Amino acid sequence: MEKFSGLVVNKQEDTVTYTVEPLTVDQLSPGEVLIEVAYSSVNFKDSLAVKANGGVIRQYPMIPGIDLSGTIVSSTDERFAVGQEVLVTGYGTGVSHTGGFAEYARIPADWLVPLPQGLDLKEAMIIGTAGFTAALSIDQLEKHGLVKNKEAVICVTGASGGVGSLAIAMLSQLGYKNIIALSRKKAASEQLKQLGASQVLLLEDFLPEKSKPLAKQTIDFAIDATGGEVTSALLAQLRYGGSIALSGNAAGVTLNTTVLPFILRGVHLLGIDSVNVSMEERLQIWSRLATDLNICQQALTNETTLAELPATLAQLQAGTHIGRTIVKLK
Template structure:
């Protein structure tokens, strides 16, 4: 363990650069649990972490990676023991605390979730932050009426991306029978259908933004934000809800009050970073049992050396499903 590999992001001559380096434990941030990382995963946020002005990294140098699963090496906290299998998503990991794209990680014990029975370390990262966010989104919608109507008209945006692909599978596994996938490219159509979509729409099919439109959907699981979300909100039916967890289509939401005051539409904000441990345990239990789609998820496995090229694909919108990193 004298030296090990990690992806490191640095400032260099007023630019941001990243690459695989050999580092030591001294270069990891402080924490009371040391973990030998088995898997990490790549998320949209990890792509932003290596970009100039990406708005993710708080200081440099930094090891990105907002997810990890692995085995406890040493622990100063009685809740965790040597050899125990664990996972982490969110908190400050890979943002202001050295993260999961490293063969070892030293972390705060409060961030750690024991690996749920029924999941392997690989399964946990097939989900990762994207899958956990999808679970949060489905749960929020179900708490606001979706669970009462298996035939509800549900639209999923970014339906073949990291969050959207898992959300589509979770909803399909849960027995929802009227799922619409919003995709942007022709090759994504068959992918979305294989994930469980009953209908396919493209952005142009949604029409223009209006004050209030015909009620075409009962619920929306939005992963992209921007004009896509703004166009869907006026199309939600009475007492409908939209969960929102991403901003790939933009951070601005240009809408009006009519859907909210005339139809009682709800916006449900989803934040995977600061979720309570109680809710985390509940959702991870769902992902390990009745919502378990890990064996069928759209995913591929890479090595740490391949991470930079896959992050470039995510930036260019050429990425499907989930990518996990095996150490």
């Protein structure tokens, strides 16, 4: 096979660099299936992967990109055929295994999801890990009572980011009307309302001056992609029996709380991991993403190329990125 292009992260001493380089298949991690990548997507985790001390990549050089969709060009696994369209999110992709920011990817067959009917390759990456995480969060909240209460007050943090913006669109599509979007970005307010938010709160107005383990009960459920002091404030305001689906740590890893919300109000803090989800659950969630949670037409989406990708990664690191950016590779 001729050479192809990919974004490669290198590290020398304490300096991390990343550039688009010519590659060969021999530079890809091992796997039973070779995929011609059509699209990838850009996630917050990808911005950490190209950052010194980002805590994502530990072995260099590495091709980042935790998501990809494309067409199989060779396979030694009988479950997958040449010409079949597939997608990959999570596992070690773009972290310990060369990922989606290249025109070809070689992937273990056990990581592949056949492209669900109802989605094309571009739509699969509009959703990507961010949408998969949002759907996992909604699914868990439904199992903890959300599905019984269409009037529930639902707070979505990091609302202008990938997980948050897609979660708002999905909740709105499911018929929930009382969706509070919590964001640092005032400029995104109108876009968030168009997605389905009934109210937009700036983070500075939401966080209390002094943290308390219990506060006025104002929120039934929350989808939290930020962590830190935001999670602490949400726990204090959850109504009796409420739940938070927590999937991120952009606001920090420290949780300042007590046992009181749990033993006096019976609340639930639900951890959401999108990386190592079982294939059975993965297929179930992707089936929903192709049907009742398919919000590709409403999503805040930008499209970029490999050459332009570093600018998007810089926006994510600076906290100025809004919505979803997908990378067209084919």
